[in-house]
Amino acid sequence: MSRLVRTLVVVAALLMSAAYALPLWRVSLFAPQYPEGLGMLIRVNTVDGVKEHDLANINGLNHYIGMKRIEPDAIPELRFMPVLLGGLIVTGLGVAALGKRVPFAIWGTALGALLLAGLADYWRWGYDYGHDLDPNAIIRIPGMSYQPPLLGTKQLLNFRATSWPASGGWALVLAAALVAFALYLAFSRRARADRTSARVASVPFMVAA
Amino acid sequence: MPIADFKQRFKGQISFIRADQPGKMAIAFQMIVPGFSYDLARAGKGPSHGWMFLSTYNTEQANSLLEVNASQRDKDFVAAVSWKAIDACVKAGKGRPASVEYLHNVVEEFTRIARTERLTTVTQLEPKDCPGAMYFLPTPKSPHGADVDPTGEYITAGGKLASVIPVHSFSKMQKAIADKAFEGELDGIPVLTYESTLAGEVQNPGLGPLHTEFDGKGYAYTSMFISSEIVKWKLGTWEVVDRVPTYYSIGHLMIPGGGTRKPNAKYVIALNKITKDRYLPTGPELTQSAQLYDNTGNKMRLLLDFPTEGEPHYGNAIEAAKIKDKQLKFFKLAENRNPMVARAERETGVTRDGKKVHVRMTAIRSHFAPDNIEGVQLGDTVLFHVTNLEQDWDVPHGFAIMGNTNGELLVMPGETRTLRWIPSRVGVFPMYCTDFCSALHQEMQGYVRVSPAGSNVALTGTLSRGPSAAPKAGGEKE
Numbered sequence: 001m002s003r004l005v006r007t008l009v010v011v012a013a014l015l016m017s018a019a020y021a022l023p024l025w026r027v028s029l030f031a032p033q034y035p036e037g038l039g040m041l042i043r044v045n046t047v048d049g050v051k052e053h054d055l056a057n058i059n060g061l062n063h064y065i066g067m068k069r070i071e072p073d074a075i076p077e078l079r080f081m082p083v084l085l086g087g088l089i090v091t092g093l094g095v096a097a098l099g100k101r102v103p104f105a106i107w108g109t110a111l112g113a114l115l116l117a118g119l120a121d122y123w124r125w126g127y128d129y130g131h132d133l134d135p136n137a138i139i140r141i142p143g144m145s146y147q148p149p150l151l152g153t154k155q156l157l158n159f160r161a162t163s164w165p166a167s168g169g170w171a172l173v174l175a176a177a178l179v180a181f182a183l184y185l186a187f188s189r190r191a192r193a194d195r196t197s198a199r200v201a202s203v204p205f206m207v208a209a
Numbered sequence: 210m211p212i213a214d215f216k217q218r219f220k221g222q223i224s225f226i227r228a229d230q231p232g233k234m235a236i237a238f239q240m241i242v243p244g245f246s247y248d249l250a251r252a253g254k255g256p257s258h259g260w261m262f263l264s265t266y267n268t269e270q271a272n273s274l275l276e277v278n279a280s281q282r283d284k285d286f287v288a289a290v291s292w293k294a295i296d297a298c299v300k301a302g303k304g305r306p307a308s309v310e311y312l313h314n315v316v317e318e319f320t321r322i323a324r325t326e327r328l329t330t331v332t333q334l335e336p337k338d339c340p341g342a343m344y345f346l347p348t349p350k351s352p353h354g355a356d357v358d359p360t361g362e363y364i365t366a367g368g369k370l371a372s373v374i375p376v377h378s379f380s381k382m383q384k385a386i387a388d389k390a391f392e393g394e395l396d397g398i399p400v401l402t403y404e405s406t407l408a409g410e411v412q413n414p415g416l417g418p419l420h421t422e423f424d425g426k427g428y429a430y431t432s433m434f435i436s437s438e439i440v441k442w443k444l445g446t447w448e449v450v451d452r453v454p455t456y457y458s459i460g461h462l463m464i465p466g467g468g469t470r471k472p473n474a475k476y477v478i479a480l481n482k483i484t485k486d487r488y489l490p491t492g493p494e495l496t497q498s499a500q501l502y503d504n505t506g507n508k509m510r511l512l513l514d515f516p517t518e519g520e521p522h523y524g525n526a527i528e529a530a531k532i533k534d535k536q537l538k539f540f541k542l543a544e545n546r547n548p549m550v551a552r553a554e555r556e557t558g559v560t561r562d563g564k565k566v567h568v569r570m571t572a573i574r575s576h577f578a579p580d581n582i583e584g585v586q587l588g589d590t591v592l593f594h595v596t597n598l599e600q601d602w603d604v605p606h607g608f609a610i611m612g613n614t615n616g617e618l619l620v621m622p623g624e625t626r627t628l629r630w631i632p633s634r635v636g637v638f639p640m641y642c643t644d645f646c647s648a649l650h651q652e653m654q655g656y657v658r659v660s661p662a663g664s665n666v667a668l669t670g671t672l673s674r675g676p677s678a679a680p681k682a683g684g685e686k687e
Contacts, residue, residue, distance in 0.1 A: 053600035060574060060599075064648075136676045138649065 001104060001186055006096045008182035009104065012175040013092035019044050019085060022168030025122065026050070027148050029058065031158045041166060042122070045082045046072040065146055065157070066137025067129055077121060084114065101186055108183045115176055123150050215272035219244035222333075223263070225292055232318065238299050238332040239307070240290065240343065243396045244270055246279075247288065249354040249420075254470050255361030257379040259293035262364050264352035265345075279351070280370060284403065286345040287355050287366045289382060298339035304332040319546040321624050337397035344386065345395060346377050347403040356421040358429065359470045363408055363444060367418030367431055374418045374431055376447065378408035409447040414440050419460060422467035424474030424504070430467075432459040432479070439479060439502070439509065453509040455479040456487055456498055464504070465526035473528060477502040477509060480521035488516050497521055538602040540623030547625035549594035554578040559670035566591045568670060572606035572620060573598040574647040576672065577640070580655025584668030587635055587661055593618075596625040607643030610657065617643050632659040 023041035028050070030037045038058055039050030047070060049055040059069045072078055088111055095107045130147025133140075139157075146156050153162045165173060210218060221244050227237040245265040253260035268285045271278030298304065313326040336343050352366035364377040385405035393400045417435030424430070428450070431440050437458055441451040461480045466472040479500040487498045497519035503510040542552055551557045551569045557578050560567050566589050571578045577595075585591055595608045599622040609617035610630050618626045632638065642653035660666045 057601050060601075134675075 001096075001099045001101055005104075005182045005186045006099055008178050008185075009092055009096040012178040012182070013089045013096070015171045015175040015178070016085060016089050016092070018171040019168040020082065022171060023166040024169040024172070026164055026166040028162045029159045030162075031160070034159075040070070043078075044085055044168070045078050047075070047078070048072070061159075062146075064138045066134030066140070067146060068132065068134075070129070075125070077125075081118070088114065104186060105183065108179050111179055112176065115172060119150070126150065212272055215244070216270040219270070221245055221247055223247060223288075223290065225295065232315075235313070236311075236331055238295060238304055238334065240295060241333055241335045242288070242343070242398070243268075245285070248352070251355055251357045251364075251468065253357055253361055253379065254359070257357060257361040257364075259291055260379075261290045261292055262355040262357060262366075263288045263290065264348070264355045264366050266351040266353070282350070284347040284349050285351055285368075286400070287348045287352065287364060287377060288398075289344045289346060289364075291342045294342035295334065295339055298334060298342065299332055303338045304334040306330045307333040319544055321540070321545075321547060321626060335397065340397075341386075343398050344382070345398055345400040346382065346406050347392075347400065348375055348377070349373065354420045356423075356468070358423045358444060359425045359472060361470075365421040365429060365431070367421060369417050369419055369434060371418065372413075374411035374414050374421070374442070375403075376408045376410070376444075377406045381408060382406045409445075411440075411442050411447045411449065414442065414449060415452065420462060422462055422464040422477070423472055424464060424467070425470075425472040426474065430462060430464065430477055432462040434458055434460065434482070439477060441509065451508055453502060453511070455481055455500055456514065457481055457485055458483040460520070461523050463524040463526060465528065468525070474504050476512075477504045478524060478526075480517075480524055482520055487514060494519065539600060539604075540621060542596075542598065542600055542623045545596070545623055545625055547594075547596075549592075549627065550625045551594070551596045553598070554672070557670065559584070559668055561668055564589055566668070568593045570595045570608075570670075571598050572596070572608065572642065572653075574604065575642070575649035575653040577608075577642070577653065577655050578672045579670030580640075581658075581671045581673075582656070582669070583658040583660075584664075584666045585632060585657060585659050586664055587632060587659060589632065589659075591630045591632065591657070593628045593630065593640075594625055595620050595628070597622050599623070604646060605644045606646050606653070608640065609643045610640040611638045619644055632657075635659050635661050 023043050025042040026039060027042070028037055028039045038054045040055060040058060041048055041050060047055065049058070055070060062069070091107055092111070095104045126147050130145045133146075148154065148156070148161045149163045151163060153160060155161075221242045223240045223242055225237045225239070226234055228234050246267040248264040248266060250261050250263040253262065265286045265288055267275060267279035269279050269281050308329060309331050311328055311331075313328050314323060315326070316323045348366045348368060349371040350368040351370045352368045355364055355366045357364050362379050364379065365374060366377070367374055382401065385401045388405070390402050390405035391399045392402045411431075414431060415433035415436040415438055417433050419432045419434050421429050421431045427444050429442055429444055431442065433440055435458075437455050438452050439455060439459065439462055440449055442449045458481055459479045460482050463478045463480065464472050464474050465476060467474070479502070481498045481500070484495040484498040488496045496516040499515055499517045499521050500511060501513040501515065503512050545552070549567065549569055551571050554571050557569050557571055559569075559579065559582055566585055568579075568582060568591060570593055572595055593608060593610070595606070595618055597606050597620040599606070601622060605619055605621050607617060607619050608628055610628070612633055613628065613630050615629060618628045620626045636659055638657045638659065640655050640657060642650055646653065658666070
């Protein structure tokens with residue numbers, strides 16, 4: 001592995017560690033009587049409100065439609081995600097130190113797979129919250145479900161729900177892009193044959209990152 | 210003591226309330242003064258900081274048919290009082306403790322419990338104990354309110370029976386005191402001559418001048434009760450420059466910040482005493498009337514004639530920006546230190562203490578917990594301690610119970626308040642939320658069962674957990 005590839009892996013690992021401090025995803029809710037909005041931040045180890053009492057107020061509103069309370073302690077993923085992320089960061093640094101292509105390929109593939117699995121798991125939780133409703137709920141609208149969008153905006157009764165990656169999520173996306181680029185550099189024959197030009201080409205990319 | 214001894218034996222008093230510590234207002238001291246009627250006060254500012262100016266009437270000291278007997282002298286007084294001088298005299302030990310009785314009421318911020326304290330002493334002093342602290346400025350006639358302009362130099366006092374608006378000068382008053390331009394003395398209070406303190410008189414302003422506000426641009430605005438108008442005049446030249454009708458018989462008027470050193474005179478508001486034909490008679494009394502005027506041009510211009518609560522006696526306004534971003538939207542439940550708080554439904558419960566039953570209760574959209582209470586007996590006093598669990602803006606809950614002879618509760622988010630209820634008969638009594646809280650506000654109700662004294666019904670407070678938590682057996686049908 002070239003020095004450039006190893007540097008990219010180290011930078012990606014450091015970017016991933018930002019996800020410990022920054023929220024991964026943000027779900028925002030707006031309604032006529034909530035002009036200031038309610039919001040939820042999904043973090044690597046918990047879910048909390050944008051404002052101090054937002055999560056409690058979202059749970060309070062959700063009881064009308066019979067949605068389960070969002071209790072971070074009841075979501076097991078939030079307990080092992082920090083460990084998993086830590087493992088990826090440490091092994092990533094190890095891969096960079098080792099400088100061998102095969103462990104790097106395994107690690108890169110595992111990283112991509114786990115990120116996709118995480119996204120799928122997040123969608124699954126959203127589906128579960130949105131569909132597994134109390135049959136005795138106060139408001140029951142046949143055929144209506146309340147799954148928030150994974151990306152973008154959706155009208156859920158009186159609320160406009162918006163969901164986008166937050167700063168920590170974007171850090172992971174950028175880390176994944178860097179790793180993908182590093183994999184390309186490490187394995188593309190043309191890139192290996194023409195390393196000098198690739199290095200030159202990568203400089204503006206690094207600056208932009 | 211016969212009432213006829215009023216003039217010889219009655220005294221007046223001016224109480225000074227200290228407000229230097231938030232939440233701890235208290236009577237600092239009292240000045241014992243001649244037995245006149247003392248009216249509205251304004252504090253000095255700038256050069257006159259440290260002084261208060263009050264108007265007086267009934268300096269005749271009449272005790273019957275005041276409308277005539279208190280309107281005989283062609284001048285009453287503006288009292289100029291240096292509270293700073295009195296404060297220094299009190300600190301020097303010139304005051305004496307007087308035996309009195311008064312109540313001091315405080316609502317504690319974090320428990321929201323009101324407490325009444327009966328206090329029995331206050332520091333009093335007389336003008337002779339503190340020379341130089343108080344002067345009388347003769348002022349025509351039965352003045353109602355003394356107002357200080359933004360520079361602190363001019364003191365106006367609209368005499369409601371006067372034909373001019375007199376304006377006193379603070380610097381001339383200082384000079385008159387130094388020159389001892391006194392025309393007499395009342396109970397140790399020097400009376401200055403009218404001419405020695407007079408800065409000028411506004412001639413032919415209208416009838417019944419009452420209160421004056423200022424725009425900070427050299428103009429004053431005086432309400433005219435009898436001629437129903439606001440009159441704008443210029444400080445220094447004392448000429449009337451504009452007048453606008455009000456509907457009707459204006460009392461106070463208001464310019465945002467008009468009593469401060471920096472008024473914001475974009476608007477003037479008239480607060481009226483009489484309504485007549487402005488609104489339909491919806492009863493029992495006519496609604497009260499007020500007007501909003503645009504004051505950005507040379508002429509005041511009526512913008513809005515609006516009904517209001519009666520009677521709109523006094524108003525003050527400041528710029529919204531001074532408050533808007535600092536306002537607290539609700540009480541934080543975590544900071545609630547009321548001894549009977551329930552911060553979650555699991556902390557609720559019903560307990561008996563002799564003949565007292567304490568119900569620790571929570572309110573959240575849209576139910577009380579508990580909402581079924583049994584085991585209360587005739588002869589008990591029930592204390593409902595209701596905590597509003599909401600932590601969002603503008604979601605108060607109310608609490609009332611049938612047969613309550615007390616005021617019902619309005620509980621703000623995060624707050625705990627207590628209602629005392631003494632059941633008057635055996636039966637089942639509904640209780641309910643009295644502040645529209647949600648689409649299911651009307652469903653926010655419950656029941657209290659009152660049993661005969663000595664009954665063996667167990668004391669319980671319960672809340673159903675909903676049909677999904679109910680046992681399957683029994684086959685509940687919809």
